[in-house]
Amino acid sequence: xxxxxxxxRFPLRLSLGASGGPGRRxxxxxxSNGGETRNARWADxxxxxxxxxxxxxxxxxxxLTAFFEARRGQLHGFRFRDPVDHASAPPGQAVTSIDQPIxxxxxxxxxxxLSKTYADAGGATVRxxxxxxxxSVVVAVGGVSLASGAYSVDSxxxxxxxxxxxxxxxxxxxxxxxxxxxxxxxxxxxxxxxxAAFKAGSAPSVPLVEIKP
Numbered sequence: 001x002x003x004x005x006x007x008x009r010f011p012l013r014l015s016l017g018a019s020g021g022p023g024r025r026x027x028x029x030x031x032s033n034g035g036e037t038r039n040a041r042w043a044d045x046x047x048x049x050x051x052x053x054x055x056x057x058x059x060x061x062x063x064l065t066a067f068f069e070a071r072r073g074q075l076h077g078f079r080f081r082d083p084v085d086h087a088s089a090p091p092g093q094a095v096t097s098i099d100q101p102i103x104x105x106x107x108x109x110x111x112x113x114l115s116k117t118y119a120d121a122g123g124a125t126v127r128x129x130x131x132x133x134x135x136s137v138v139v140a141v142g143g144v145s146l147a148s149g150a151y152s153v154d155s156x157x158x159x160x161x162x163x164x165x166x167x168x169x170x171x172x173x174x175x176x177x178x179x180x181x182x183x184x185x186x187x188x189x190x191x192x193x194x195x196a197a198f199k200a201g202s203a204p205s206v207p208l209v210e211i212k213p
Contacts, residue, residue: 005077005211006070007156009181010051011063015081017054020208022047044127044212047182049080051206061193064206073189077211079131079181088116088177097140099177102160105141105168112174114158129180130158130213136179142172183211 009015022045029037055061071078084091088099103112114129114137134155139146150166153159160176168174187207194204 009079014051014054016083018049018051019053020049047210049208051208052203055203068191074186077183077185080184081181087179095177097138097145097177098175102176103174105172107170110162110167112160131181131183132158133179138177140175141168184208185211
């Protein structure tokens with residue numbers, strides 16, 4: 001991911017008005033008896049957005065153009081904040097160190113990857129979080145919040161490393177809370193901008209595509 005990726009966030013003002021979300025790919029085969037079989041082609045969802053819906057004026061168009069040029073179109077990836085899903089806690093709730101399980105101690109392991117679990121009574125899926133917001137991660141072991149010096153966080157990979165002598169004990173649940181961005185790239189090498197159309201209420205399409213490792 002580091003190859004061709006810029007650790008810079010898409011302008012927050014523009015992302016707040018973006019549309020889009022997760023998508024999956026499922027093969028559905030109709031059977032001769034009227035039933036069907038379903039098979040998931042992707043293990044994880046891939047998110048797509050249109051940032052054009054967040055543009056509100058000429059300043060936004062210029063900021064978008066400058067950001068697009070700095071990334072050289074689709075060449076370099078960047079961070080994007082999902083306007084709805086960007087934290088370990090539900091919208092409107094504060095992030096806490098017990099929001100998300102990220103592993104269980106074994107007395108040896110010192111490296112844990114941030115993740116977010118989506119679950120209900122019918123099932124669950126775990127999403128790897130690779131781009132936490134620097135300074136937002138809080139960690140607990142066995143339900144007890146740790147001081148920031150007890151661990152370090154790589155904001156480019158989402159990996160949490162415990163300091164020497166503070167390895168989680170065997171069986172101890174390790175949890176974390178955090179805010180995060182999504183690694184994306186532009187979904188096109190060309191952005192069509194017409195001031196006449198924009199003033200008439202038609203925003204340009206600015207597709208963004210999640211980058212998967």
